[in-house]
Amino acid sequence: MADTVENAASSPDQPQPWAELGLKEDEYLRIREILGRRPTGAELAMYSVMWSEHCSYKSSKVHLRKFAEVPAETPAGKLLAGIGENAGVIDIGQGYAVTFKVESHNHPSYVEPYQGAATGVGGIVRDILAMGARPIGVMDPLRFGPLDAPDTARVLPGVVAGVGGYGNCLGLPNIGGEVVFDQSYLGNPLVNALCIGVLRHEDLHLAKATGVGNKAILYGAATGGDGIGGASILASETFDDTKPSKRPAVQVGDPFMEKLLIECTLELFAAKLITGIQDFGAAGISCATSELAAAGDGGMHVDLDLVPLRDSTLSPEEILMSESQERMMAIVEPDDVEAFLAICRRWDVQATVIGEVTDGDRLIIDWHGETIVDVDPKTVAHEGPVYERPLARPDWLDAVQASGVDGLSRPASGPELADTLLRLVGSPNLCDKSWVTDQYDRYVRGNSVLAQPEDSGMLRIDDASGLGVALATDCNGRFAYLNPRRGAQLALAEAYRNVAVSGAQPVAITDCLNFGSPEDPAVMWQFSEAIEGLIEGCLELGTPVTGGNVSFYNQTGDTAILPTPVVGVLGVIDDVTARTPVGFAPSGEVDGAEIWLLGETRDEFAGSVWADVVHGHLGGQPPALDLDHEKRLAGLLVRAARRGLLNSAHDLSEGGLAQALVESALRYGVGASVSLGDDDPFVALFSESTGRVLVSLSSANAPELIDLATEAGIPFRRLGTTGGDSLEVEGQFTLSLDEIRTVWQAPIPAALAAAGH
Template identity: 35%
Template sequence: MSLADSDRELVVEELGRDPTPAEAALFENLWSEHCAYRSSRPLLSAFESEGEQVVVGPGDDAAVVELPSHDDAGTNSVDGTEREGEGDSEDDGDSTYITMGIESHNHPSYVDPFDGAATGVGGIVRDTLSMGAYPIALADSLYFGEFDREHSQYLFDGVVEGISHYGNCIGVPTVAGSVDFHAKYEGNPLVNVACVGLLEEDRLVTAEAQQPGNKLVLVGNATGRDGLGGASFASEDLAEDAETEDRPAVQVGDPYAEKLLIEANEVLIEEDLIESARDLGAAGLGGASSELVAKGGLGARIDLDRVHQREPNMNALEILLAESQERMCYEVEPENVDRVAEIAERFDLGCSVIGEVTDGNYVCSFEGSEARRASDDSSGDDGEPRERETVVDVDASFLGDGAPMNDLPAEDPPRPDVDRPTADLEAAFESVVSSPNTASKRWVYRQYDHEVGVRTSVPPGDDAAVMAIRECGTGLAISSGAAPNWTEAAPLEGAKAIALENATNLAAKGATPLAAVDCLNGGNPEKPDVYGGFKQIVDGLADMCSALSIPVVGGNVSLYNDSVAGPIPPTPTLAVVGTKAGYDAPPLEATPEGELLLVGDLAMASDSYRLGGSEYLAQFSGSDRFPALPESPAAFVDALAEISDDEATRAVHDVSHGGLAVSLAEMASPAVGLEVELPSEDPAGALFHEQPGRALVQTTDPDGLRAAVPDETPVVSIGTPTGDGVVRIETGEQTLELGSEAVRELRNTIERELE
């Protein structure tokens, strides 16, 4: 770790002296790209983050959003029926809130896929705890190199195992997410994890210190040397020897301690013992404690020797910056400290009173193990008390917010030429449907416990998960993901499409969008074309979220995702939640009755197909323009949510990755097949283009559906269900016919390879 010369000059000017080694390391970590967002913060003002539902927006450990109440719906059970004692909840005057947070653990997951991914889960869960919430759901969006590469499979297997191990052990269900494979992630996979928490209004805690004289209490695991310099490590390109040389920067997780911390935090909040809280993540204790007091415009005095440690002879810098997991920093009123210690002991957690909040600087002192060994009574040779060394004495606000922002040049990435391949239709169908990107992800989500907590109404494997929030009779739908093929082909339009697709996923379950958090992943921002692509994904997400009236209430930025293999595609993961009355949702699979309609396909109405960003072009090495987007995306999403909740609707499925071919394959089952006719002179375009903002709807009232959608939204009747379990697609040129078992075998690509 080393502080850049230009940054050191600013620090010297502010302090009026050279920084101590501990101060220099603290500034280097907290002013890193990972913590200070020096290259991305100038762009993030593009997002709209306010709304009546937003209680706490960007800047805290997690965002807080108020849920609408649907108690009068009378459907407060997972199966949609009212049960005894579960009618309208008693109105105690408190609103029901959720927290939303997302973070990346990209570099650690390359170096150590199991612990890198596991500690990513632990970190975002603690962000949830620090707001006073109880974690109820996780969503993971994962990106790896090409699936047929042995190293990609090694990383994939390890990351999924790490997420499932940690999430299952702490009892938080993983209910949504995505998995994508792309050659440019080979040297730098991405692991993005989102968490949703639940709390009542009177439980809300923030990361803003409240009052000088309050104590700072560290609760959780003992501090070791793991994760040293993790924030700096996350702010540089991955080197060829990263898997061995950077392993000390990766934290080691203990999910059983995290589970104890979750339950202890619940008691602390219930007893109103916490004034403010911050989890220990990037930059460890130094980052958490300094940010906590800085947000309150205050300072702190911290005795580093009081931190409970698990390794001998740790020095001040190690205690400050180690990113040991399962630790929380609480602000506690003096009279409540003993009770906090009792609760920590009850849950077998370490507890240290490490200092107090002040109205001065952020000051850390240290005596050190050598001094303690020299004299048990901490006195010098002359019998006088040994003087402590002040290792940090800085203004907390300058430490947290003093980093200068980068003014980087940006160039627009090149636009692809039009070079559409020609491929046999049947071979193309089989290739696209069996691609690891579009194939079933059952191998992944069956390793996750998605039912713990008994709130999961719609489990993984559908367009969106739905959680039962019985406290207010609301169904909470969750969708998360990105599309590297889209944003590589067209960063601006692709990012817009990602936002629209996630909103469509919610609407397919009958939910309307409420709020979103984003995880913006990019390569080295010092490269103008890379930074230009990153800027475009920010603008694209911001534009579409604004058009859909979705406030972006928080997020995470991960840059320097470069390796010897080159930069990753710009990857804007978006996690969106939506709400609906009750917890029921239409199924994804077709049922024996009802006409099948394609809603929202602009290209189908004009026979003008664009295949840019499609899996079809990825499979057959071509390029094209990116598809056009609907002119009124919000009207489409609102209409689809209404249609999905209509009693005549039998099944709903969005059309996106892999196009209509994949959506039809996913809707078929052994019991119900599909007879489909595509009215198009370009069957490849009709089957494989990936314009977002489309859905397949099976309904017994086609006229009612047409009346419900906006005038500018095309609706085309394309087929009916059959009882033979066969998918038949009549294209005009030829008929594709596959039994549902054959389709399922095609879609089992990942499971077949890894088991």
Template identity: 45%
Template structure:
């Protein structure tokens, strides 16, 4: 083979590219020779953690992936579930953590662009985006900078391309100081028969690259950054962060959907991490075929790019498709009309080899199986840590104030993890597309109208601090919390996607966190009969400051028959009874109040009766669908009293809670957290009917313009809504 230069120190170069010496030896064995520059670059990306999932794939195989409404499961660009009348909803969540830690605006923006392409790569039109963000404490100048620019990047891309950003979450914890998390979820809509897969097929069929031209931006970006810990020289990695153009992506989206609508394509794949290398080789692997690619035919943004640079560039807004020779002209005509520069760069072969040419010269020749399917997978060596991994948080609420319900409530409402996110989501267009029935802070989940008159609900959730305390139960709670959000709007879960954000899996304590969390996710999904349709793993999220909190983020899609009955968070009518429903067993362990008090993380969280929680979800869901409840809001961060306060603020109505003389530990009852609790309001007879299916405790009624809590007739909390709203708006100061 010509064009290859035998490396003088191939193993050293491999290690510099993120491989181990043993992995380099494995490549040599598979090729029966040493790889040249092009081949080594391609192997280094395809065998990276980001592309190969070499430390997590065995765990992911334990997750449940079957369900009656499942249409497309793991292994494709996005999963899909059936929502009736011939329609499917496609969805997926992915991370862009490491690029965002280096360049937050472009890192977050291209994270949105990448997840959009995953969805329209299977033929679905993106209709909504959600984001899940984690940063260090907002007292840190670095964290405020990352937050501000990441939010701006998300808004820039989503608003420009015209896809509604309908929900999300953001949390602030010290362990995310060096490694922020930026996870983006996209939801798309497609006629079920129009779904397309990415498997290349048909010997002699043509490989067409279309979209933006290829440049050096993003070389080794997501795939390399996401496979190593970040250090002090992060600024040196800025050139590896991709640059996004949402207007180019809009053309790419419309071009892709027209090509599919006209039946011109055999397969379609987006170019994400590892660029042309991963997109082409994965298509070949799935189709059981070979490919030949001529890098000289790839349109370049920068002159003089070497073959290896062309193959590994992560330049954004590019797609790769397979079409029959007879359809090439039509495909290129559609590309020209949308101004996305379609070019034939190769063809399908029967060799099961990836052959890379530079004009007439072969510069790479590898078995597809070696490149994609035969990456070594590693067994983790989990060990529960003998000592706490994370320092106790700083004390921000004095002990006396923590015991005073009024002071504690105001502190919690103004705390970074509970304060209103309005300053963030107002930077996003939540209504574009005219499908949004429930938008941020009006309901626990976003609700989107479907073409046939029903609706879907979508939510994204996770709590790193609670998973850090107990990886198994914390992960179970994340799934239950997401399902609870859907129940509050009347939706039944159809499928789940997840993004597993963890530290270095080669360390036994991180391996233990990851193993236990995946076990928790799997058990919770099986208990709810919800399949995992796909997702993403982001490892090595740690640096000099130690690992992040283990953060499995869960995104869920559910269905509700009548959008007119979608539930709301806010109290709606004076005189409605207020109740706590569900098997809530409040505890201050790992709670938001415990954080404000500076409490260290506990060794474990309380046991969860998942069957009872599921029953509560069903009862709340049915009551919302029937229109019997005026409002429904799950008890989450801050406990029951924070949930009641949020209902007051969302509905601009006050509440009187009368707890009697048997309140027990009042602070725990008001601010304790746990799975399975809901604050609901409605007519007294509706709450009595709900009590036939789930534990219900009537605690007060909707009235006035203040929140009052009485204990044995004595006021323990008496705060005007204006004061609650002022405390709840504390996060806006970060964007002043």
């Protein structure tokens, strides 16, 4: 028998499992205060999932509010919908808008790698769909423990298969992302998923229930026992799989159902049958009903008996907490209900009217004819606890920052430099990632203009004009560990630069902020510093913040992950045929291709791949950053692309110039010969100074590039020429591309083969 509101009022002292559901004692007492009685079991279930860290942002809200300092409209971009919606929407011109967002599915992907990753993709796709957009592409920033760790061999293949399996079945190209390995992610991988969608301005939809008498229709998959309390609980405490609360079932995805749901929803939008819509993500029906009602102009009444179930034994609390996938809720005018249901039938999508918008401000849910929920939805969805967690700069950071790289031995001769290059090229974070990306369909739908291993992914939006968008995600957790404020800005700058090298003008960002426990003052200090860094960076670069995600409790025992504020940057390109690829152009396509370096190289190795791989060292201060320089450099690259000056452009980041030369050469098998002049060859090749780009171009175009660089105030120098089948650094070494490629391609397949994959 269900615990009714009437029963709750008459039995105030009945024990309740609030702690087992992840609530703190003061939170439980606050719920009783709000209701004026103890909550029913169903109300307790709703509050527990909606007030979880994952859903309520209770530890991060005070910091995230500072993003309001970044204007929603700048010369670079204009937001049509921003923070607080399912996903941000930005105007890209010609009446088009795009919506994009990145979210985490970290802990579920450790428990069940395939389904955790797959449902992470499915959830972010529905967020995009709920804005009125057609999803057109996905990306996957991934982070794992050491490549040779036994558990990485368990998690990595499952996660990659889940990302690829779900996205491929949906027919969405995977155009970019990251694959990073570090000891701190062992036992706590990061599986971040990004989706982008396109819509016309007039097609924008928001998540709110308006219009008394309008019907609430649940459509899509039936509700099952999978994922009860899943992401909302898993992501809201320090991860420890020995606790019962840490072992709820991970959601199970059905991409074929989601594909039907997408097409059905887009037809419903086109028929103008939807007045409000919400996807079912973390917290399931609890989330959809409370958020729609809280954002609307009335209340809502729901009959839980009408919810289609895959498991008839589910209790009302379980139905409210289930995170079963491929479900949406739409608010529909009564006269449009039959047309709505008819379209759903045509797509073989189950749809059921389960409630309606009511006068007043209450969310009332009945079960077997009795009321089991009677709450103000705003208290569930928007008025949860807000914590100002203690934060403090950690004592250990002084010693870490003082432990620079000056005492580390450096290669001194040409052969030593060559050995260093091969060692870095064959390291897990710089090696070939095609074992991963070849499992993704990068070109389905036919609008992928650039995809991995390019610096950014690019999609055509309009066939007639060539209008397109580019996207990149980046973060160097080692830099963020050394200096979280600058590390976040370096992540922003790299993603910004990666978009610009393709020829697209960066216009907006999204972020996925992955950190350890918010109950650790050092972690909260890292988080606060990263937020401040992103705000400063976005103000300088003029990039609005469309929204994003916070993922806390990413740690195993007392060991937190490296602070990992992943930043996704969106760029717009007027004509995708003017794009600039990464690789040196094959001989015969161009004459006299010259290689130039834009930007200034300094002796900066703290947090570098060289320090990590060769010396196992992490200390010092990360590279300096000049955001005004980044802005001017991006402008130069966009103008050069529009004029068709460049054959290729590649951002310098991890591994420095050496890695950029290798990747540019291996892309199409075109070698290069470069001269470093009187520069220290080690610094020139391996420094990770920011704000640098390697370009190749016809010698006939060099004078115009020099003019643009001079006008922008960007340092430049000619390094050499493309051609041949080797990489030559004059006076130092020559390595064949075959030898480099063999070393570069080996690590991931070899590690997984050794583990039996």
